[in-house]
Amino acid sequence: MNGLMKLVIAATLFLAPMLLIACSRETPEQTSDPAAAEGSRLDAVKARGNVVCASNNGIPGFGFIDENGNHVGFDVDLCRAVAAAVLGDADAIEIVPISATEMGATVQSGDVDLLVRTVTRSSSRDAKWGNFAYTMYYDGQGFLVRKDMNVPSVLDLEGAAVCVTQGTTTELNLQDFSNQYDLGIQAVTFEKTDSAVEAYRNGQCDAFTTDHSGLYAYRSSLPIPDDHIVLPETISEEPLAPAVPHGDEQWYDIVNIVMSMLVYAEAYGISSDNVPTAVTGNSKVDRLFGLEGSFGQETLGISRTAAQDVIRSVGNYAEIYHRSLGDDGIGLPRGDNTRNALWSAAPCSDCPKGGQIYASPLR
Amino acid sequence: MATTPRALTYRGIPVWRHALIIRWVVQIVSALVAVTLVVWFFANIVGAIQERDIPAGFGFLSREYQTPIGEHFIPYESSDTFLYALLVAAINTVVVAILGVILATMLGVLIGVARLSGSWILSRLMLVYIEFFRNVPLLVQLLFWFFIVLTLPPVREGYVFFDRIYVNNAGISMPGPVGSSLASASAWLALAAVSVGLGVLVHRVLTWREDRTGRASYPLAAGITVAVACGAAAWLIVGSVVGEAPLVISSPEPYGRFGRIGGGFTIRAGLLILLIGLVIYTSAFVAEIVRAGIQSVGRGQTEASRALGLSGIDTLRHVTFPQALRVIIPPMISQYLNLTKNSSLGGAVGYTDLTNVAITMTQTAPAVSIFLLIMLAYLAMSLTWSLIGNLYNRHIRIVGG
Numbered sequence: 001m002n003g004l005m006k007l008v009i010a011a012t013l014f015l016a017p018m019l020l021i022a023c024s025r026e027t028p029e030q031t032s033d034p035a036a037a038e039g040s041r042l043d044a045v046k047a048r049g050n051v052v053c054a055s056n057n058g059i060p061g062f063g064f065i066d067e068n069g070n071h072v073g074f075d076v077d078l079c080r081a082v083a084a085a086v087l088g089d090a091d092a093i094e095i096v097p098i099s100a101t102e103m104g105a106t107v108q109s110g111d112v113d114l115l116v117r118t119v120t121r122s123s124s125r126d127a128k129w130g131n132f133a134y135t136m137y138y139d140g141q142g143f144l145v146r147k148d149m150n151v152p153s154v155l156d157l158e159g160a161a162v163c164v165t166q167g168t169t170t171e172l173n174l175q176d177f178s179n180q181y182d183l184g185i186q187a188v189t190f191e192k193t194d195s196a197v198e199a200y201r202n203g204q205c206d207a208f209t210t211d212h213s214g215l216y217a218y219r220s221s222l223p224i225p226d227d228h229i230v231l232p233e234t235i236s237e238e239p240l241a242p243a244v245p246h247g248d249e250q251w252y253d254i255v256n257i258v259m260s261m262l263v264y265a266e267a268y269g270i271s272s273d274n275v276p277t278a279v280t281g282n283s284k285v286d287r288l289f290g291l292e293g294s295f296g297q298e299t300l301g302i303s304r305t306a307a308q309d310v311i312r313s314v315g316n317y318a319e320i321y322h323r324s325l326g327d328d329g330i331g332l333p334r335g336d337n338t339r340n341a342l343w344s345a346a347p348c349s350d351c352p353k354g355g356q357i358y359a360s361p362l363r
Numbered sequence: 364m365a366t367t368p369r370a371l372t373y374r375g376i377p378v379w380r381h382a383l384i385i386r387w388v389v390q391i392v393s394a395l396v397a398v399t400l401v402v403w404f405f406a407n408i409v410g411a412i413q414e415r416d417i418p419a420g421f422g423f424l425s426r427e428y429q430t431p432i433g434e435h436f437i438p439y440e441s442s443d444t445f446l447y448a449l450l451v452a453a454i455n456t457v458v459v460a461i462l463g464v465i466l467a468t469m470l471g472v473l474i475g476v477a478r479l480s481g482s483w484i485l486s487r488l489m490l491v492y493i494e495f496f497r498n499v500p501l502l503v504q505l506l507f508w509f510f511i512v513l514t515l516p517p518v519r520e521g522y523v524f525f526d527r528i529y530v531n532n533a534g535i536s537m538p539g540p541v542g543s544s545l546a547s548a549s550a551w552l553a554l555a556a557v558s559v560g561l562g563v564l565v566h567r568v569l570t571w572r573e574d575r576t577g578r579a580s581y582p583l584a585a586g587i588t589v590a591v592a593c594g595a596a597a598w599l600i601v602g603s604v605v606g607e608a609p610l611v612i613s614s615p616e617p618y619g620r621f622g623r624i625g626g627g628f629t630i631r632a633g634l635l636i637l638l639i640g641l642v643i644y645t646s647a648f649v650a651e652i653v654r655a656g657i658q659s660v661g662r663g664q665t666e667a668s669r670a671l672g673l674s675g676i677d678t679l680r681h682v683t684f685p686q687a688l689r690v691i692i693p694p695m696i697s698q699y700l701n702l703t704k705n706s707s708l709g710g711a712v713g714y715t716d717l718t719n720v721a722i723t724m725t726q727t728a729p730a731v732s733i734f735l736l737i738m739l740a741y742l743a744m745s746l747t748w749s750l751i752g753n754l755y756n757r758h759i760r761i762v763g764g
Contacts, residue, residue, distance in 0.1 A: 149621070159619030161518075161533060166710060166723045175431045175441050186623065187431035188633070189719065191710035195509065199713060203517025204532045204632055206621045 041251040042086065042301050045113055050092040053079035054112040057097040060217040061330040062118045071095040074324040075116040078136060078242055078259070081314045082114060085258045085306040090313035104129050110245040114255060118213070121241045131252045132241045134259045134359055136317075137325075138339035140234025141173050143207045144200065144215045147229050151207075154233045161186040163196040163205035169236070170210055177235040197221075211238055213325070216332045225331075254300050260359030261307045264288055265316035267342055272315040275308050288362055295362040317342075317357060412731065421736075423728040424449075430723055433715045434631055438545070445728060452720035453740050459637055459716060460703040460744065466642040467702060468695075471649020476679070478654050489650065496647040501705055505640040509712045512636050519622040529615055529624050532632060536615035539628025547601055551609035554597035562590025633714030637706065645702045652694045656687035688759050696752030700745045707741075717741070 341355025521531025542548025566586030615627030
């Protein structure tokens with residue numbers, strides 16, 4: 001065999017795999033979802049023994065790590081509630097911290113059972129990513145200003161310099177708002193939120209804008225939080241809801257009903273320390289806690305008394321809210337008629353009734 | 364049995380050892396491999412883009428951008444298109460690059476010369492400056508200057524000099540020329556540029572005459588006179604046509620509830636911080652290049668110059684520096700390229716440079732297309748610096764011989 005021949009063969013051997021790789025790319029692998037392939041996600045979760053939630057570890061109030069190294073927060077509690085309902089153990093969770101850009105791909109791939117990460121539901125996300133359960137927190141973009149500037153409303157921000165983080169819808173909303181009311185707001189854009197807050201703190205900007213929940217979180221980190229106020233109005237709607245992967249309706253229903261349990265427990269005045277274990281006579285309470293009748297536990301594949309486990313270990317919506325977002329957390333007010341109050345016809349005297357937190361009736 | 368003796372006839376170099384053939388085969392095979400790799404790479408990208416439904420294409424360029432751009436040197440409204448917004452952002456980067464290069468060169472040359480000064484203390488101080496700023500990451504320096512500028516008082520408590528100049532942590536505002544209308548201002552600016560061109564032409568012609576005939580022709584004075592006279596004439600003509608002066612001096616003034624400064628000429632904090640950071644960082648490198656350039660000129664040159672009675676400054680100006688320039692220019696150009704590229708860190712300190720705006724754009728337009736465009740924009744800027752450098756290098760090379 002002569003040298004030329006050797007070269008040709010070597011070249012062919014070298015090139016062939018590449019061509020093969022180049023061609024084989026045409027048939028993408030189907031994203032394998034272990035749960036979907038071998039039965040329901042519920043079975044997979046039970047076999048695995050824990051609920052895997054994609055969440056966050058850096059947003060105060062929603063998902064962060066406390067001084068003992070535990071994942072805590074509003075979003076984490078929603079994950080715990082699902083684990084309590086399905087496995088009877090609120091601690092049987094695994095938190096996968098992900099960044100905002102990974103949210104879509106993570107839930108789409110089906111690698112996690114639940115996405116609870118301050119994610120705003122939207123129609124395209126619903127279509128592409130997965131199914132969104134009930135909105136558990138109504139957020140919206142607002143403004144943090146210095147109290148001594150005496151700004152009564154967002155419409156009085158005329159001519160203000162506003163610090164904003166770049167690459168977020170926040171920036172777009174700010175411009176829309178400024179144009180709509182002809183406020184001539186001067187945006188000062190920063191790559192990192194920390195720099196934007198720092199510039200606001202030192203007076204380079206008159207206001208800082210992001211979602212209300214974020215504003216309260218950052219406000220609580222300022223040296224004297226009381227020198228700053230969050231203006232009451234919002235200029236956008238950001239409904240935050242948990243999402244599950246597409247393709248398993250039973251699992252989607254379970255997550256939705258667990259969210260309802262939290263809301264209804266609050267509406268019926270049941271909290272973690274008065275969970276009934278015997279018939280109370282109030283048929284709604286008895287049905288929720290599996291003491292009488294059914295709201296569909298059998299079809300869903302959860303235990304009759306799942307709500308007892310959920311409320312006892314995680315608490316009702318109000319408890320979850322106050323622990324992480326309210327007075328014990330980052331100080332987000334939850335007044336009677338704010339969006340995040342209950343809308344409820346439940347017969348309790350001190351329940352707020354004018355809000356938007358609501359779940360379908362359990363019957 | 365008789366064996367035929369093996370003929371020792373020479374049949375030429377076998378084909379597989381033929382140098383020419385081997386050379387060609389190697390070339391062809393490596394070309395094939397390179398082409399395959401490139402095709403495979405791009406086919407993969409295009410395939411992945413289609414498969415994952417990632418939006419691409421350039422249709423967005425004519426859409427309205429609808430997003431704020433904090434700093435702009437040409438008029439900008441949020442209803443302008445993406446293409447125009449990219450231009451606004453590119454001009455922001457070009458402004459930083461040009462100002463940065465000029466200031467870094469001036470500061471760097473001063474420091475480089477001072478580094479070689481006979482004064483021990485000055486030389487050591489410059490050494491500390493160079494080593495410090497050269498060896499700390501630029502982003503860290505930028506954030507440092509960011510916090511330094513933030514320690515200035517906020518706008519309502521800021522310093523006011525002469526009732527006209529406002530200094531605070533949002534920037535520096537001072538009286539500046541503002542076009543009374545876009546048309547008249549640009550008309551006069553265009554005519555002023557022509558006037559300067561005329562002045563340069565007159566200077567050239569008179570220099571040539573002076574060189575040829577030896578008669579004193581005062582080229583510089585004549586050139587400046589012509590330029591100023593033409594510029595003033597243009598001012599009067601444009602002014603009388605429009606009915607008001609093409610440019611007026613506008614003074615900054617606080618307005619509104621928040622006391623922000625409007626009018627006049629403002630260098631905003633973002634630009635200020637980015638410029639300070641880039642200039643100080645790059646000047647340290649420039650200083651080293653200048654030092655190396657000066658030291659590359661033989662000691663004999665200096666000695667000869669001093670022996671002829673030239674002062675230290677004159678030696679530097681007329682003997683050492685012109686020769687050092689040939690060594691200095693090529694590495695200097697690469698520093699200019701670095702400065703231009705480093706300006707992409709502007710987002711960290713609140714300056715809307717090209718990269719900063721591009722990142723924001725990916726919210727509402729295909730990221731792949733945008734980044735392809737801004738890569739081309741940076742490439743164009745860098746190639747322009749290289750071109751200028753090469754032309755200048757050719758201008759100062761040793762002629763004759």
